[in-house]
Amino acid sequence: MTKPIFILNGPNLNRLGKREPAIYGKTTLAEIEAMCRDEAGMVPVEFRQSNSETLLIDWIHEAIDTGSAIVINPAAYSFTSMAIMDALKMFPGPVIEVHISNIHRREEIYHHSYMSSVVTAVIAGLGPGGYRAAIKAALEMLGDGTA
Ligand code: CA2
Numbered sequence: 001m002t003k004p005i006f007i008l009n010g011p012n013l014n015r016l017g018k019r020e021p022a023i024y025g026k027t028t029l030a031e032i033e034a035m036c037r038d039e040a041g042m043v044p045v046e047f048r049q050s051n052s053e054t055l056l057i058d059w060i061h062e063a064i065d066t067g068s069a070i071v072i073n074p075a076a077y078s079f080t081s082m083a084i085m086d087a088l089k090m091f092p093g094p095v096i097e098v099h100i101s102n103i104h105r106r107e108e109i110y111h112h113s114y115m116s117s118v119v120t121a122v123i124a125g126l127g128p129g130g131y132r133a134a135i136k137a138a139l140e141m142l143g144d145g146t147a
Pocket residue numbers: 011012013015016017018019020024073074075076098099100101102103110
């Protein structure tokens with residue numbers, strides 16, 4: 001059976017499309033999930049969001065045991081969580097960090113993600129399409145790409 005790609009979303013991303021459209025756009029997380037499932041095709045997807053750091057870490061552990069790749073938007077935990085960084089370090093497959101906005105174009109507090117030094121790749125500033133690009137890249141890395 002094909003292992004799922006875990007797509008994990010951090011705090012406040014459940015509010016996407018409802019506030020701050022100038023930064024994060026009008027697309028909701030449910031629409032991003034649909035886009036991800038479409039991009040993954042036959043490959044199963046575990047698409048999850050939590051405002052809890054603990055739960056996100058538990059899901060990374062679950063991905064270590066059962067998943068093929070991780071696509072993660074850690075949101076504000078990017079800039080604070082050594083615990084999530086340590087969990088991601090343990091994952092043996094591709095890990096792609098996604099940010100909807102270009103964090104490097106924003107205020108300095110958004111410039112340094114703890115995750116970036118341990119992940120396989122970082123995508124920032126492509127809007128919701130960054131998730132699609134991340135899945136495509138992960139599938140190619142896993143050898144499941146159709147290209
Ligand atoms: O650009 C991204 O994807 C971010 O990871 C989003 C995080 C932010 O802390 C990062 O700097 C960049 C915040 C997500 C907050 O989501 C909201 C959704 C609706 C309204 C306001 C915030």
